[in-house]
Amino acid sequence: MTSLPLVFDAPRRALPPRHLADVDPAERRDVARELGLPGFRLDQLARHYFGRFTADVEQMTDLPAAARETLGALLPALVTPVLEQQCDGGATRKTLWKGHDGTRAESVLMGYPDRATVCVSSQAGCGMACPFCATGQGGLERNLSTGEIVEQVRQAAAAARDGALGAPARLSNVVFMGMGEPLANYKRVVAAVRRITAPAPDGLGISARGVTVSTVGLVPAIDKLTAEGLPVTLAVSLHTPDDELRDTLVPVNNRWKVDEVLDAARRYAMATGRRVSIEYALIRDVNDHPWRADLLGRKLAQRIGKHRVHVNLIPLNPTPGSEWDASPRPVQDEFVRRVQAAGVACTVRDTRGREIAAACGQLAASQT
Numbered sequence: 001m002t003s004l005p006l007v008f009d010a011p012r013r014a015l016p017p018r019h020l021a022d023v024d025p026a027e028r029r030d031v032a033r034e035l036g037l038p039g040f041r042l043d044q045l046a047r048h049y050f051g052r053f054t055a056d057v058e059q060m061t062d063l064p065a066a067a068r069e070t071l072g073a074l075l076p077a078l079v080t081p082v083l084e085q086q087c088d089g090g091a092t093r094k095t096l097w098k099g100h101d102g103t104r105a106e107s108v109l110m111g112y113p114d115r116a117t118v119c120v121s122s123q124a125g126c127g128m129a130c131p132f133c134a135t136g137q138g139g140l141e142r143n144l145s146t147g148e149i150v151e152q153v154r155q156a157a158a159a160a161r162d163g164a165l166g167a168p169a170r171l172s173n174v175v176f177m178g179m180g181e182p183l184a185n186y187k188r189v190v191a192a193v194r195r196i197t198a199p200a201p202d203g204l205g206i207s208a209r210g211v212t213v214s215t216v217g218l219v220p221a222i223d224k225l226t227a228e229g230l231p232v233t234l235a236v237s238l239h240t241p242d243d244e245l246r247d248t249l250v251p252v253n254n255r256w257k258v259d260e261v262l263d264a265a266r267r268y269a270m271a272t273g274r275r276v277s278i279e280y281a282l283i284r285d286v287n288d289h290p291w292r293a294d295l296l297g298r299k300l301a302q303r304i305g306k307h308r309v310h311v312n313l314i315p316l317n318p319t320p321g322s323e324w325d326a327s328p329r330p331v332q333d334e335f336v337r338r339v340q341a342a343g344v345a346c347t348v349r350d351t352r353g354r355e356i357a358a359a360c361g362q363l364a365a366s367q368t
């Protein structure tokens with residue numbers, strides 16, 4: 001396996017202090033010993049944190065006061081909300097939060113009749129530089145730690161349970177579609193997925209089927225993910241089926257071409273049995289041509305297989321300073337029809353959170 005070129009490495013900024021969510025369950029006994037506590041104390045702590053979404057040791061009254069104080073060191077405030085905005089009648093809530101070093105990132109919680117989804121960030125900023133995405137314009141600030149990723153999910157789960165979306169709800173879905181390229185922060189993202197999906201007390205107990213990891217198409221990292229045996233949904237941000245345009249829309253295409261990315265997606269689908277999601281932000285007069293819809297349908301059917309793939313069209317969410325806009329409705333409808341005519345499932349994503357710049361590709365914490 002080739003390693004990722006240097007350009008994908010985050011600047012060497014200090015990651016936050018160690019958090020319980022950073023600790024692999026197999027290492028808990030050692031960490032307890034290091035803190036001078038009996039091994040089972042960390043299991044107790046984990047039951048509160050993962051099982052009840054509690055991060056305040058003072059509420060853990062079954063723990064002796066001295067142990068509470070010591071254990072508090074494993075629950076540093078990694079993700080502190082600084083601004084909450086809501087729209088869609090309270091069903092979409094964006095949180096701007098800051099990290100221990102002042103780094104800012106955003107998460108979005110969305111309620112639906114049958115589920116609640118949180119969209120989390122995996123990096124502060126992003127190094128992939130896709131020209132239509134607000135996050136991509138500022139470059140990469142740093143990777144988020146496993147603890148910072150899990151904390152976004154834990155806080156969302158607690159908020160949903162406590163009625164933030166109207167009625168108490170169980171957080172059922174986690175999508176890595178916030179700021180950052182998750183597969184460029186591979187180790188921490190995979191550890192976070194394990195913490196999110198393991199049943200309590202090792203994790204938050206969210207079904208892996210409800211977790212989606214979205215990537216620009218870092219082929220070696222997709223193959224590595226395939227080998228992890230985690231049945232999460234893989235989403236690939238394709239945005240066009242031809243290399244010429246994709247080289248500009250998704251600059252990493254200069255390194256891994258459309259066909260290579262689709263072949264990696266097929267390997268993922270075959271190994272996991274999970275349908276791969278192809279993300280396609282439809283941009284007026286840029287990538288919305290009928291011939292591109294035909295080529296997309298044909299390529300996906302040939303290279304991945306009709307029943308192993310699903311196209312998710314995202315009407316472009318305009319970002320500040322960009323001339324680009326979403327396609328007119330009839331053009332969008334024709335695009336869907338043509339992809340479906342190739343036998344490939346194709347649906348249009350709802351555009352939650354547009355008014356509060358919380359929709360796909362609009363997250364840019366530094367501008368808030």
Ligand code: SAH
Pocket residue numbers: 128130132133134176177178179180181182214215216235236237279280281314315316317318319360361362
């Ligand atoms: N880096 C990952 C995940 C982050 S973005 C990735 O690229 O997949 C999640 C999705 O939103 C991606 O498909 C991305 O291409 C899309 N997106 C980015 N900017 C957008 C915009 N302005 N309008 C619509 N979708 C956008």
